[in-house]
Amino acid sequence: DIQMTQSPSSLSASVGDRVTITCQASQDIRELLNWYQQKPGKAPKLLIYDVSNLESGVPSRFSGSGSGTDFSFTISSLQPEDIATYFCQHYDNLRLTFGGGTKVEIK
Amino acid sequence: EVQLVESGGGLVQPGRSLRLSCVASGFTFDDYAMHWVRQAPGRGLEWVSGISWHSGTMGYADSVKGRFTISRDNAKNSLYLQMNSLRSEDTAFYFCAKDFRDRLAGIDYWGQGSLVTVSS
Numbered sequence: 001d002i003q004m005t006q007s008p009s010s011l012s013a014s015v016g017d018r019v020t021i022t023c024q025a026s027q028d029i030r031e032l033l034n035w036y037q038q039k040p041g042k043a044p045k046l047l048i049y050d051v052s053n054l055e056s057g058v059p060s061r062f063s064g065s066g067s068g069t070d071f072s073f074t075i076s077s078l079q080p081e082d083i084a085t086y087f088c089q090h091y092d093n094l095r096l097t098f099g100g101g102t103k104v105e106i107k
Numbered sequence: 108e109v110q111l112v113e114s115g116g117g118l119v120q121p122g123r124s125l126r127l128s129c130v131a132s133g134f135t136f137d138d139y140a141m142h143w144v145r146q147a148p149g150r151g152l153e154w155v156s157g158i159s160w161h162s163g164t165m166g167y168a169d170s171v172k173g174r175f176t177i178s179r180d181n182a183k184n185s186l187y188l189q190m191n192s193l194r195s196e197d198t199a200f201y202f203c204a205k206d207f208r209d210r211l212a213g214i215d216y217w218g219q220g221s222l223v224t225v226s227s
Contacts, residue, residue, distance in 0.1 A: 049207065095167075
């Protein structure tokens with residue numbers, strides 16, 4: 001089974017900072033990767049699908065890139081409302097696999 | 108507006124069974140795959156099971172394979188999860204979730220969750 005390793009598990013940054021989260025797959029997953037944001041007490045929200053496609057209504061400060069086994073998610077300028085936990089997620093024909101999550105806090 | 112409303116959660120003893128249900132509205136149910144995802148309090152997301160639009164593909168996490176069964180009734184816009192031989196580690200909020208494709212790909216809408224507590 002494919003494992004998704006997300007790092008860091010948590011980070012603290014200042015408003016306006018550029019924040020990058022990485023997700024590594026245990027084998028080549030082509031571009032079958034999505035990113036979600038989950039705020040405390042809320043259901044997750046899809047931000048990016050298929051590595052780099054921004055879901056409708058999602059601010060352009062969020063972006064994703066990568067291919068094969070190494071992927072990244074970037075917030076170009078951290079805003080107070082971005083405080084949340086972010087998850088990567090791989091898919092194939094039979095399953096979804098989530099990364100462990102990255103908790104983003106304001107310094 | 109897409110709505111996913113789960114029911115059937117509660118307190119159950121180890122080894123017993125429970126059936127979760129989810130009623131969907133606001134979209135064409137039989138155009139999309141559906142999923143169950145769980146989250147233990149303070150923990151990360153764990154995909155449990157998914158089913159394609161026509162029930163031709165059903166997938167399960169290794170942790171529930173052989174114990175849980177997913178099904179759907181497109182005529183009733185409903186998704187189900189039959190959970191047998193429950194264990195304490197199955198304790199979590201269970202979310203009904205809509206895929207953005209007709210096959211297993213990713214999730215664009217989530218229910219509010221139904222708490223399942225497995226304890227004696």
